[in-house]
Amino acid sequence: MKTIISITAIVLLFVLSGCTNQEPLSKEEEIPSSTNNQGPTNPPTTELDDAKINLFADVSKYDGIAEKEIEISGEKYMTKFIKHDFLPVGFYVPDFINEKKFHDGNEFEGPHSSLISIFSPDQLSLDPLVMREELEVYQEYMGSQIHDGADQIKIKYEDFFRVNIEGTELVIRLSYFEDESKTVLPQFIDILKTLKYTE
Known part of the structure; x- marks a missing residue:
């Protein structure tokens, strides 16, 4: 009986001494690094980026409706569709906008000689x-x-906007005097939103 107890004690002592001689974990093994395992991160999105407005989000093909009522600067206007002479687009414009014909195309004239003009990029420098x-x-x-x-x-201000419609790159220019900017600019922005492409 004593022999069995002695053998058991020796085995237990051997097991315990083997555990205590084990190599301790390194710091890297004990505590995973908070930086080593992270992939690349995207730059943070700013509130300004989130607030960007797409003026031409609803651009669609002209459906043949010649006249429609739209809201411009908070007021309802009956408008008519006018196509650009040489480019595949047009706008719905109210009666306070007049079409002006030129050798290189038509423009849209508003109050006090303000203008909406459409160009292909190679027409502008x-x-x-x-x-x-x-x-x-x-x-x-x-x-x-x-x-x-x-x-x-x-x-005088000239503001430029770029739009790509069905693979066609266009530049739209708004021209107006500074003292008209509070009234003309909001009107022009609402008119730009009516842009349609044609065949």
Whole structure:
């Protein structure tokens, strides 16, 4: 009986001594690194990016409806569809917008000689543009030219917007005087939203 107890004690002692001689875990094994296992992260999305407005989100093919009522600056207007002479697009415009014919196409004239013009990119050679904060909320806004030289009676803005419709790249220019910007610009923005493409 004593022999059995002695053998059991020796075996138990051997097992315990083997456990105590085991190599301790390294720090890397004990505590996984919080940086080593992380993949690349995307830059944070800013509130400004989230707030960008797509002016031409609802662009669709012209359905043949010649006249329709739309809201411009909070008021309802009956409008008619006018196609650009050479480019495959057009707008619904109210009666305070007049169509002007030129050799390179038609433009849309508003109050006080303000204009909506449409171009293909190769028709324009834009000088360096400045960014106007109130227009940076629009995804398609490219920048502006501000004409305020000594020969200018009044400061004039030209704002440029880029749109791609069915693979056709276009540039839209809004032209108006600074003192008309509070009224003309919101009207023009609402008119841009009626853009349709044609065949």
